[in-house]
Amino acid sequence: MKHKDFDSCPICGNLNIEDEEAFLDDLKCTTKVYPKNELIIRQGDVCDALYMLTLGSVKTEMITENGNILGIEIIKAPRPLAPAFLFSDNNHFPVDVTTLEEVEIIKIPKSEIMRMMMTNPDFMQNYLTHNANRTQFLTNRLQLLSIKTIKGKIAHFLMEQAQDTTKPFYINRNQSELAEFFGVARPSLARSLSEMVQEGIISINKKEYKILDMNKMKELFV
Amino acid sequence: MKHKDFDSCPICGNLNIEDEEAFLDDLKCTTKVYPKNELIIRQGDVCDALYMLTLGSVKTEMITENGNILGIEIIKAPRPLAPAFLFSDNNHFPVDVTTLEEVEIIKIPKSEIMRMMMTNPDFMQNYLTHNANRTQFLTNRLQLLSIKTIKGKIAHFLMEQAQDTTKPFYINRNQSELAEFFGVARPSLARSLSEMVQEGIISINKKEYKILDMNKMKELFV
């Protein structure tokens, strides 16, 4: 048994071939196919197994991969559905999950996941890294969202993006995307940006940004 | 070697005594004592080991345990300092950490943590659970913060707190604490609350809340 997209799975990706074969044959799990537009996981459902989406795509209200919030997130195979919640004390799904097409889901019991981790260091490393990345992402979003003013968010974001804060750098998102990322209205963002330019804090040329006044920049984090 | 507060550590707490002894004796780690008011970890530092705070307390700018944001978080021993970041791809500390008093920190290499996990199922379970709880907490905060209006935040929060939405329930935080939790000003919260009462959506009696109109409640999540 060899799965088509096994390699691109964030958790099972880097395992070597031997392991992959043994891994899947060995795994006590149930595979299930769901039709299109079916609600497969309800908010509040107990999460006692890892749901690995292996074929198709589902949608869920969540924080999306590219950082937008409370939008509909579309998850495409292969990806685990909520790997972090499997081990939390309050192990309930935080959201509904609905299929967008016919999907295949492998349901792996928690005990099996733990066994795999104990026996396969790469698997454990991948699992931990995947969750760690998610945590870091969430922390970052939370820091950004907890800044009250739009100018503050801009300042935080730009300082994070600029490797060298003395040189110009590129942001490859347009204003609409940035506004959505910040959770603010597009014209409001534009106003704040142009004010920051007028105040001599930054300069903008298309998608090239430059920080001109670091002190004023830092004052914006109130 | 037996550590005083070993049992109250979220990760090493539930291990049985045998394990505890073997565990600590066996562990290839370095213990270090830092004086008061020293910056021991800088934002951006590479995080290649688990920093376990075993004695004393430190402060860090972060999301606090009780949910307040971008405030100064005070961490008291025993607790790991940033267990999630150890395994993330971009393994850098997101914040500065400064000692508040003389502290003792055990620095455990990543490889040792992995070895412990492989050999000690309880340890692995604890580590995973601790990180999972953190993730769930962050997701929850993010959902709350991403609601734009104060009334929306209130609605979200109350619906989460009420086990049975048809019966009255208690919130044991006062208005100031709630306002801080929501990241809004106290008088603004009071205004929104009293408007929701006037509109017949909820009733409030001291710290007893009741949801009166579920439909109007749900309309607030715009």
Place this chain on the structure above:
DNA sequence: AATAAACTGTAACAAATGTTACATTTAAAG
């Protein structure tokens, strides 16, 4: 029971952001 402290309600006003609308500029498609 008296006093002080903390908490709550509320009002007037300031500030920030959202909304709508439209002109202008830039990028993409033909």
Place this chain on the structure above:
DNA sequence: CTTTAAATGTAACATTTGTTACAGTTTATT
């Protein structure tokens, strides 16, 4: 190069929230 669509700049106004201040209420302390 022309035409069209997308992105940006900006203005007027509405709405929400913050700020400050203070009075009324409740709770804790003595």
